[in-house]
Amino acid sequence: GNSVTQMEGPVTLSEEAFLTINCTYTATGYPSLFWYVQYPGEGLQLLLKATKADDKGSNKGFEATYRKETTSFHLEKGSVQVSDSAVYFCALSEDAGGTSYGKLTFGQGTILTVHP
Amino acid sequence: EAQVTQNPRYLITVTGKKLTVTCSQNMNHEYMSWYRQDPGLGLRQIYYSMNVEVTDKGDVPEGYKVSRKEKRNFPLILESPSPNQTSLYFCASSSRVGDGGPTGELFFGEGSRLTVL
Numbered sequence: 001g002n003s004v005t006q007m008e009g010p011v012t013l014s015e016e017a018f019l020t021i022n023c024t025y026t027a028t029g030y031p032s033l034f035w036y037v038q039y040p041g042e043g044l045q046l047l048l049k050a051t052k053a054d055d056k057g058s059n060k061g062f063e064a065t066y067r068k069e070t071t072s073f074h075l076e077k078g079s080v081q082v083s084d085s086a087v088y089f090c091a092l093s094e095d096a097g098g099t100s101y102g103k104l105t106f107g108q109g110t111i112l113t114v115h116p
Numbered sequence: 117e118a119q120v121t122q123n124p125r126y127l128i129t130v131t132g133k134k135l136t137v138t139c140s141q142n143m144n145h146e147y148m149s150w151y152r153q154d155p156g157l158g159l160r161q162i163y164y165s166m167n168v169e170v171t172d173k174g175d176v177p178e179g180y181k182v183s184r185k186e187k188r189n190f191p192l193i194l195e196s197p198s199p200n201q202t203s204l205y206f207c208a209s210s211s212r213v214g215d216g217g218p219t220g221e222l223f224f225g226e227g228s229r230l231t232v233l
Contacts, residue, residue, distance in 0.1 A: 004158075032220050043120070043206055043224030044159075089158060093220040103174075104222060106151075108158040 002027045002105045004090050010111035013080055021075040021110050023064075023090035031092040033057075033066050033073040034104070038087040047075075047088070080114045087111050118143050122207050122225035129197055130233050137192045137228045139207030147210045147218040148190040149174070150182065152203040153227075159206065165190055166212070197232040204229050 007022040025031065032051040036044040048057030053068035062077045073090060090107040120141045129135055141148065149164040151174075161174030165184040179201055181193040190209075194201060207225045210218035 034220060036222075041226070043208075043226045044222070045224065046221045049220060094217070103161065103164070103217070104220065106159040108156055109153075 002031065002092060002094065004092055004105055004107035006088075006090050006107035006110050009109070010113060012113045012115065015082055015114055015116050016079045017114075019075070019077040019080045019084075019112070021088055021090075021112070023073045023075065023107060025071050025073065025090070025092050027071075027092055027094070029094055031094055033064070034091040034093065035062070035064055035073070035075050036089040036091060036106075038089065038109070040086070044089060080112075082114045082116055085112055085114045118223065120207055120209055120223050120225040122205075122228045124228060125226065126229050128231045128233065131198055132196050135194050135197060135230075137194075137205055137207075137230070139190045139192065139225060140188050141190075141207075141209040141223070142188065143209060143211075143223065144187065145209035145223070146187070146212045148184070149208050149210075149218075149222070150180070150190070150192045151206045151208065152176065153206060154203050162192065162205075166217075194230075197230075199232050202230060202232050 003026045005024050034049045035047040037047045038044045048059040050057040050066035056065045064075045087109045089109045091104050093104050123138045146167045150162040151159040153159050160176045163182040165171045205228045208222040210222045
């Protein structure tokens, strides 16, 4: 079945540091890939997505590129802020068209803490 | 404001005492789903619904029931809660891709933290 593996956390950085959170996946078809973010006390919200190989998703200074050859979708940000402290989830969705119902499979989440 | 509302947000109960966690969305979404979040395990899907009166099991359905009598509501029912159901629960909704599955952009509620003693 499908699976998503994220780098072990937690990750602790100083403000303005460079961030990478690794994500690799296993899927039988051609999934869409997502990063969700969960701020303290809130539900998850979509951060960015990519629907096909070599697509780059970006939002709020975060970027991730869909790499089919390495089955990866690593999240990066050039300069993190204290307000980026949250839990980040990588996820994949089977093809949402046709007969597949497009279930989202989540990774285990990576806790990011940014200090001033 | 577009939102998914869950109640209660926090609940402490005892083994065997039936409880219901309500979920309501105001976005006219067809697809709704329940997840539980446990440390180190990420989010695991409990049940989902593609439309009114259409529900199906997710990855961890044991001990849970759901119903979808109206499009906006998708309650999660624990008939006889046990301590291993202590968890953080999230309801989510999404529009669908034509007659297919959800779009992948799920809208989540704020979560319901349940403790079963």
